[in-house]
Amino acid sequence: MLVKIITRYGPLLLEAMGQTLLLALCGLFFACILGLIFGLMSVVKSRVCNVISTIFVDVIRGLPMLVLAFFIFFGFPELVHGLFPGNRFVLTSLQAGTVALALNCGAYMAEIIRAGIQSVDKGQMEAARSLGLPYWKAMQKVVLPQAIRTMIPSIINQFIITLKDTSILSVIGFPELVNTAKNVVANTMSPFNVWFIVGVMYLIVITILSRFAKVMERRINRGRE
Template sequence: MITIIQTYGSMLLGALGKTLLLTLLSLFFAMIIGLIFSLMNVGKNRFLNFIGVVYVDGVRGVPLIVLAYFIYFGLPAGIKMLGAQDFRLTALQAGTIALAMNCGAYMAEIIRAGIESVDKGQMEASRSLGLNYRLSMQTIVLPQAIRTMIPSIINQFIITLKDTSILSVIGFPELTNMGKTISGNTFKSLETWAIVGVMYMVVIITLSKVAKRVERRMSRGR
């Protein structure tokens, strides 16, 4: 095990960095996607409600690995059929899109639940003061909803971090993919996957502790 760490330690750390980069990029875009579709779902426009429900249920109903294959292989093939011969996606681009779409569907439900947890009287009071729906949501409802959403968002970050391992199937050099490479080179599967497991464990336990601490602070602040 020590030999593997000495020989491949920098590669493993680099792969962990790419895993965290992919996770952060995906979560950033997932927050935008989630906010858009959650507002569609809590609004009174039935057409927008329908679009929001179709997206959330549709994406959550498709396994992430299938979504990754579709975006990495299927989407370029479909665009080439339309005449764009040079269109390709890198593993990072495809992985970010797949994770952001998947995570965004769950973020939409987290944000929707957070918005609905705010007493409806808050919106009614702000509208009675002359604020329009957008300003009421932006200045009154969302700031209160964020307090309840933060622990769930951190938990979703942890889930997304673990889901990055699935993207090894499209060749993205994240931690699991690097573990496959090292295991194949050294024929020491037990030691390699033990090291990879410990690296995931350290990051995820740290994030879990942060989530619990934030949740306690939020609870004391109410």
Template sequence: MPAVLESLFNILNSYSGMLLSALGETLLLTLLSLIFAFVIGLFFGLLNVSKSKILNIIGTIYVDGIRGVPLMVLAFFIYFGIPGAISASGISDFKMSALVAGTIALSLNAGAYMAEIFRAGIQSVDKGQMEAARSLGLPYSISMKKVVLPQAIRTMIPSIINQFIISLKDTSILMVIGFPEITLAGKIIAGNTFDPLVTWGIVAVMYMIIIISLSRLAKVVERRINVGDAR
């Protein structure tokens, strides 16, 4: 046990800067991807609840297509495939940073799930709300923006936070394209110290602290929403 504590102290003393930097990169990627995923999910969620069959088909193709591709494959396609195709075409020697590729891959992946969250949230609002707004002369877009979406988003907040948690954990997959997140930092530290037990224990605790904090936040928000609905 003393040897484990000594190893823990040495790793934290030598690599705390790397771990904190990796934590910052992980949170940055997660936040950026969730912002873009929110916009993507809202757009395709609205397509999926549209009365137009063509728009429904477009939304369904996106959601089913992206959800059917593993995130690792999507990351490889964006990071290696797209730049390779552009460079091979002779247009330019195009390169993409791991942050940009990771953000795109994670945004597309999370956006597909966010689209389903938006679809379910919008459909959970009583249809009478839309009918009442339309009967007052409001166009469909204004009725959706001013009446339906505000009510739907209140019920979707816990699910959005849960998606944030999922996206945070999914960032570990992006170590395959060299993005400097926590898991890649753990791999480097474990290789340098030859102490995988303590290193991966530290990484696991870092993930646990963040994810448990977000889970608590989701429960607090859900309770407040339920209290507001009860009133």
């Protein structure tokens, strides 16, 4: 039975895994942008920026991913319709899923970036400023390049978490691996075999990413010696 499922539904499941990776990559891309914005806001000497960053991180991290996905996919279009009657604004499952992942992952990325920046010795910024570089130029040219090296393993680990979180988005109909697997189970009436295959697929991808993160971490540690 296992071989039959792989033979018949293997290509479909592989395509779904591709959709899962696409969603995770899109979410991580925009999460990095959000994380960079709010991460920088959390370290600048501005009380207003610090508060805004803290509110964003605390609110998003305090919301379950499922609630966030439902709000964006169902609630946000309704809000737009209420504000602009007659507007037919809708979000596709890919768009809503990307936004949900970007917001959720972005809050954690903001903390990763904040920690990465704060890990750089303050003397680096002071030395750059003493040479006449403006604050943001010093951050761009001196601090961030050093911080990124320490952030890479954490960013890869966050991508792994984001990849796992895509399974939650099956509730809004996005054809990722879990949603596709549900349909295969309904057709084959063999939940054990289908979920075993899906588990192995996730395990292979996540193991590769985990190994990559460890290799990068070792290289970074050697570079510091």
